[in-house]
Amino acid sequence: MVNPFKYGTVVSGKDFVDREGELKELAREIRGGKSVVLYSNRRMGKSSLLLELSKRHCREFIFVRIDLYGLTEQSRFLEAVAKETSRAAFGVAEKFASSVWKFLKGTNLRLVVTDSGELGVEFYGREPSTSDVAGVFDLPEKAARRRKRRLVVIFDEFQEIAYMDGVGLLKQMRSRFQNHQNVVYVFSGSKKHLLHQIFEEREGAFFKFARPMELDVxxxxxxxxxxxxxxxxxxxxxxxxxxxxxxxxxxxxxxxxxxxxxxxxxxxxxxxxxxxxxxxxxxxxxxxxxxxxxxxESVKSPLHRRYLKAIASEPGVVHGHEFIERHRLRSTSHIQRIENQLEARGIIERGEIVDPLFVVWLLRIKTGL
Ligand SMILES: Nc1ncnc2c1ncn2[C@@H]1O[C@H](COP(=O)(O)OP(=O)(O)OP(=O)(O)O)[C@@H](O)[C@H]1O
Ligand SMILES: [Mg+2]
Missing domain, CATH: 1.10.8 (Helicase, Ruva Protein; domain 3)
Known part of the structure; x- marks a missing residue:
């Protein structure tokens, strides 16, 4: 008998639970032309929510999904934008090649057949110039106009952008995207600190560009x-x-x-x-x-490790004097520093461990700290 519970893959349809409020809200923002930044701790269901959204609204909007995971080079990222936009806008019918060829005219991109036999898009010759980059970032708007439908471009694992010549690229993206009338962008990711810097701090490249939305349990x-x-x-x-x-x-x-x-x-x-x-x-x-x-093992400092064991064994306990003494955590300011570091890594949030099973594991291990 097939096990009916799925984890580790993106789920939708009959495997997808609730999130009705979030789905409505996302659809409303898209209709209103407002871009969104969707963030949450890891594995909270962002990719699944976005897949469900695109299935439910596939007649109303054209969805383009770009997964940045593992992309480290700017040109690969631009190729992914061009390829996924072309694919979503023109499908994989026989007409695909000729439509895409026309669509990409004027950019330095060409259509190729990849090793796995799929149609792909590639820069030829040299590294993309500033105008190539602008050309690629304008493709979604071009596609939306040609298809006369609103396009929704989803950037999943968007924080990865930070590993590709971050700021310059982000600034170019924003300068193109802000002119787009027929495209809504959804930026999704789990590194809250990074996303916060990009979208919510005054110096951030996408400051005030998208509405923040946090996904909870x-x-x-x-x-x-x-x-x-x-x-x-x-x-x-x-x-x-x-x-x-x-x-x-x-x-x-x-x-x-x-x-x-x-x-x-x-x-x-x-x-x-x-x-x-x-x-x-x-x-x-x-x-x-x-x-x-x-x-x-990646948490090297014994003090950090003691802190993790402490909050695993005493969740919700105030981190006062006695707590500090009991777990040999030195001082309130040490705790503050540890919390900032572990929070930036997504391991804890507001003094609690994010992953409930990691808590069980921590209570299980014997350490000589
Ligand atoms: N709405 C839902 N209904 C039922 N299960 C869900 C739902 N959303 C997520 N899950 C469960 O959580 C798992 C992780 O979901 P998903 O990959 O969408 O999360 P994510 O936030 O994109 O994760 P990551 O941060 O790793 O990219 C799924 O494999 C599934 O088991
Ligand atoms: Mg995901």
Whole structure:
């Protein structure tokens, strides 16, 4: 029997829970011509939300999705913009090649067949000049006008832009995008600090360009109903108490909720009692263990490590004098510095560890700190 719970891949359709408010809000901003910056902690469901949005509104708007993950060179990024815009605007029908060829005329880009047999777009000869860059960044507006429909360009993992000659490129992007009448941009990413600098600080290249929107956990009730109905749909049975317990363990975090439910379904299609849920949490933590070991080892300072163990074992406790003494954390100003650093890395937020299973892992490990 196929396990009905998916994690680690983008989900949509029947695997997608709730987010009705966010979907409406995004559609409203797009209709109003307002660009959006969508941010959240890792694995909170940004890519899934944007996929669901593009499926639901595919008749109304043309969606272009550009994933910046792993792109480190400016020219590869520009090629991705040109390729994905051409593909979304003209599809992959036979007419694709000739339409795209006309569309790209005047830029220094040409159509190529990639090693995997796909049609791609590539700069030829030299590195792109300033006018090539402007030409590429104007392609979405050109496509929207030609197709007489609003285009929505989604930049997923947008923070990666910082690794490609950041500021100059960002400034050029903004100078083109702000003239576009028929395109709305959605910038999505998980490095909140970086995105904040770009979009919300006065010196940021995209200051006031897009409306910030933060994605949080999914409401428990909706997720519980989903878990119960998926168990049932797959011939099993999950009672309300067990569903509630899963949500308590995952703190409503979509990725970990799906992962724990996945493990639980493998353990038993008709789980009973707390023991099965506890076991599924253990299995989920085991799966994440290599990533947690890596994260732990990347935190070099014993003081930082003690801090992480401290907040894992005493969540919500005020970081006062006694807490500092008990965990040998030196002083309030040391805590402040540690928090700033761990927060910038996305490991903690407002003094709490973001990943609920990392907390379980931390409580499990024995360290001689
Ligand atoms: N609306 C949803 N309903 C059900 N499950 C969801 C939903 N959104 C996300 N998930 C779960 O969370 C996982 C991560 O989702 P997704 O990849 O969309 O997050 P993300 O924020 O884009 O992550 P990253 O920061 O790694 O890019 C999915 O594989 C799925 O298990
Ligand atoms: Mg994503």
């Amino acid at each position: 999914i409401p428990n009730k909706q997720f519980e109903d989903f878990l119960i109905s998926r168990f049932k749909g797959a011939g099993g049975n999950l009672d309300r108490a067990a569903a509630r317990m899963i949500l308590r363990k995952s703190k409503g975090h979509p990725y970990y909720t799906q992962q724990i439910a996945h493990e639980l379904f493998d353990i038993s299609k008709t789980p009973s009692g707390e023991e099965d849920v506890e076991e599924s949490v253990r299995a989920a933590v085991d799966h994440q263990s290599p990533a947690y070991t890596y994260m732990w």
